[in-house]
Amino acid sequence: MSDLQTEAPLLPVLICPDPQLRKVARVVTEAHREEVAALVPAMFATMYKAPGIGLAAPQVGRLLRVVTIDVAPDGAAAPLALINPEIIGASAETVVQQEGCLSVPEQYADVTRPARVRVRYMDEQWVKREIEAEGLLAACVQHEIDHLNGVLFVDYLTALKRNILLRKLAKAQKELKGK
Ligand SMILES: [Zn+2]
Numbered sequence: 001m002s003d004l005q006t007e008a009p010l011l012p013v014l015i016c017p018d019p020q021l022r023k024v025a026r027v028v029t030e031a032h033r034e035e036v037a038a039l040v041p042a043m044f045a046t047m048y049k050a051p052g053i054g055l056a057a058p059q060v061g062r063l064l065r066v067v068t069i070d071v072a073p074d075g076a077a078a079p080l081a082l083i084n085p086e087i088i089g090a091s092a093e094t095v096v097q098q099e100g101c102l103s104v105p106e107q108y109a110d111v112t113r114p115a116r117v118r119v120r121y122m123d124e125q126w127v128k129r130e131i132e133a134e135g136l137l138a139a140c141v142q143h144e145i146d147h148l149n150g151v152l153f154v155d156y157l158t159a160l161k162r163n164i165l166l167r168k169l170a171k172a173q174k175e176l177k178g179k
Helices: 003-007 030-049 135-148 161-176
Strands: 054-056 066-069 080-090 094-101 104-114 117-122 129-136
Touching: 030 054, 030 066, 030 080, 054 135, 066 135, 080 135, 094 135, 094 161, 104 135, 104 161, 129 135
Parallel strands: none
Antiparallel strands: 054 066, 066 080, 080 117, 094 104, 117 129
């Protein structure tokens, strides 16, 4: 983690069912260059502090197509900032992995997604890149890109499972506010 990331301001993370989480984020253009330059370090700082392995700008109330990810194990750091990420290929093979979300705190569920995806994006230096993701990174990048489209991991669950999870979340949030 660089000094820049640790010194960046922490941003409040919106919690489900905040309606902002259901909005579609705008494509980043040259006009957002300064805004994104400030947003990316703040998103990394917020994500590491949580701690989480991924964060999408709509989760901090900014409707821009920006995602930060770091799936390196504890102690290591592999920060990945993705601007305007797009999935351009996905494997037919799927895998089930347990997912959680900083906007759905302390609730986890198994989600089925393509095992491997090819992602096109721009990095923080605005350089066009493509990566082939698998394992945890594949699930994480798909989860975060979903956020840019107003989709949450709970949307992949059956209505029954989703309702149970969201009720548990609402109860936990209520108790938190009562303290
Ligand atoms: Zn999430």
